[in-house]
Amino acid sequence: MNYVSTRGLAPRLGFEDVVLAGLARDGGLYVPETWPVLSAAEIRALKGASFADTAVAVIHPFVADAIDREALRRMAHEAYADFGSPDITPLVSLRPGLSILELFHGPTLAFKDVAMLLLARLMDSVLASQGRRAMIVGATSGDTGGAAIEAFRTSERVDVVILFPDGRVSDVQRRMMTTPKEANVHALAVRGTFDDCQALVKAMFNDHAFRDRVQLSGVNSINWARIVAQITYYFFAAVRLGAPERAVSFSVPTGNFGDIFAGYAARRMGLPIDTLIIASNENDILPRTVETGRYAKKAVVATTSPSMDIQVSSNFERYLFEASGRDGALIREMMARLQTDGAFELGPLWPRLKADFAASGASEGEVADCIRETKARYDYLLDPHTACGVVAANRVAREGETVVLATAHPAKFPDAIATITGTRPPLPERLSSLLTDRERFETLPNDLAAVQRYVEAVRSVQEVAT
Numbered sequence: 256m257n258y259v260s261t262r263g264l265a266p267r268l269g270f271e272d273v274v275l276a277g278l279a280r281d282g283g284l285y286v287p288e289t290w291p292v293l294s295a296a297e298i299r300a301l302k303g304a305s306f307a308d309t310a311v312a313v314i315h316p317f318v319a320d321a322i323d324r325e326a327l328r329r330m331a332h333e334a335y336a337d338f339g340s341p342d343i344t345p346l347v348s349l350r351p352g353l354s355i356l357e358l359f360h361g362p363t364l365a366f367k368d369v370a371m372l373l374l375a376r377l378m379d380s381v382l383a384s385q386g387r388r389a390m391i392v393g394a395t396s397g398d399t400g401g402a403a404i405e406a407f408r409t410s411e412r413v414d415v416v417i418l419f420p421d422g423r424v425s426d427v428q429r430r431m432m433t434t435p436k437e438a439n440v441h442a443l444a445v446r447g448t449f450d451d452c453q454a455l456v457k458a459m460f461n462d463h464a465f466r467d468r469v470q471l472s473g474v475n476s477i478n479w480a481r482i483v484a485q486i487t488y489y490f491f492a493a494v495r496l497g498a499p500e501r502a503v504s505f506s507v508p509t510g511n512f513g514d515i516f517a518g519y520a521a522r523r524m525g526l527p528i529d530t531l532i533i534a535s536n537e538n539d540i541l542p543r544t545v546e547t548g549r550y551a552k553k554a555v556v557a558t559t560s561p562s563m564d565i566q567v568s569s570n571f572e573r574y575l576f577e578a579s580g581r582d583g584a585l586i587r588e589m590m591a592r593l594q595t596d597g598a599f600e601l602g603p604l605w606p607r608l609k610a611d612f613a614a615s616g617a618s619e620g621e622v623a624d625c626i627r628e629t630k631a632r633y634d635y636l637l638d639p640h641t642a643c644g645v646v647a648a649n650r651v652a653r654e655g656e657t658v659v660l661a662t663a664h665p666a667k668f669p670d671a672i673a674t675i676t677g678t679r680p681p682l683p684e685r686l687s688s689l690l691t692d693r694e695r696f697e698t699l700p701n702d703l704a705a706v707q708r709y710v711e712a713v714r715s716v717q718e719v720a721t
């Protein structure tokens with residue numbers, strides 16, 4: 256499988272290069288040249304398959320030239336060996352028509368573990384075959400950073416620097432990044448918002464000399480391998496609910512548009528999905544875009560679902576590329592307009608968007624009401640991100656079963672849950688030392704040169720074998 260950039264000017268790459276590249280050299284994002292399709296018979300054959308074996312069936316077509324099936328099988332089984340549930344991503348029925356897909360049983364209690372643990376293994380394997388190291392620099396609105404540091408802290412080939420917005424992540428989120436002791440992982444607080452952190456990372460990728468010097472690599476949701484790994488649970492859940500005979504809908508708490516793009520990809524791969532619901536919080540750029548046909552940035556507001564406090568949804572570019580019939584020139588034009596005007600019109604792509612997605616944003620009041628009501632009625636505690644998904648699912652009318660992706664464990668946001676319900680959810684037993692372990696991190700201003708100096712300073716020196 257080869258990959259092409261959404262902006263049409265970067266070279267086509269194979270999977271090995273795409274997994275290390277992050278952003279394409281023309282500023283675009285990589286997408287597969289064609290969508291592999293699983294036939295109804297192949298989807299039916301996934302009935303009863305383990306999560307790891309489902310992952311192999313879904314992911315193998317995307318990586319086939321780089322990684323053989325048996326190696327992929329070993330990586331998948333290793334990645335998913337240590338989850339807090341034997342089902343890895345268990346499906347819980349709240350009521351007829353509404354199920355919760357719990358994606359938070361990994362080591363950092365959020366769905367990002369599912370993709371990141373596999374990505375770390377894919378990257379180590381690619382780097383080993385090329386005999387080199389990489390420096391991962393990523394921005395986090397809270398959950399990506401912990402998942403990346405957790406997934407890569409045992410890597411022998413990767414250094415990690417994670418930028419997070421100072422004071423805008425929860426204590427649990429910060430501690431997941433700042434307490435691991437391994438010398439190859441680093442958390443860096445930036446005085447700014449998540450969008451500032453993301454802009455710094457993008458600027459480092461666009462500084463080609465720097466990028467080559469430090470062997471820069473990315474694990475944000477722009478990394479194609481993460482999207483691929485997230486496709487797995489759409490198939491896993493839908494098959495459990497009767498696919499391919501029955502179509503289900505998914506409501507997806509969305510920030511950077513990565514997780515929901517994985518749902519779109521599942522649909523392109525032949526999975527019968529009825530409605531894909533974009534669920535936002537008060538940072539509702541995507542619901543506004545679906546409603547008005549204009550993608551327009553506003554200031555970020557802080558909410559109880561900080562991992563969705565985002566105004567520039569990077570992966571939306573992948574969708575626009577698909578919706579436009581892969582018109583790289585049009586995407587370049589839209590992204591240039593976003594840079595200069597902070598907005599662009601979807602024009603002829605707007606009807607497509609409305610056909611492909613429903614969307615709804617939840618206010619903070621609606622999130623709180625939903626958490627209290629779901630607890631009272633079903634004795635089930637939602638985290639605030641998942642609650643946005645439930646609010647959207649309740650609002651968007653459709654037939655059949657809707658699966659809400661539960662993207663985080665409520666104990667990851669104990670302050671918000673305590674304020675809303677009056678009770679502080681305890682951390683699972685296996686994380687008991689998190690709140691007392693010693694923290695280690697630096698704080699820097701929102702300044703590219705300062706951050707670049709930091710990255711160069713912490714980089715492990717490459718022991719060249721050749």
Ligand SMILES: *Cc1c(COP(=O)(O)O)cnc(C)c1O
Nearest residue numbers: 398510511512513514562662663
């Ligand atoms: C990252 C994250 C999201 C948003 O996912 P995207 O792929 O960025 O859309 C939602 N909920 C939680 C808990 C997250 O960590």
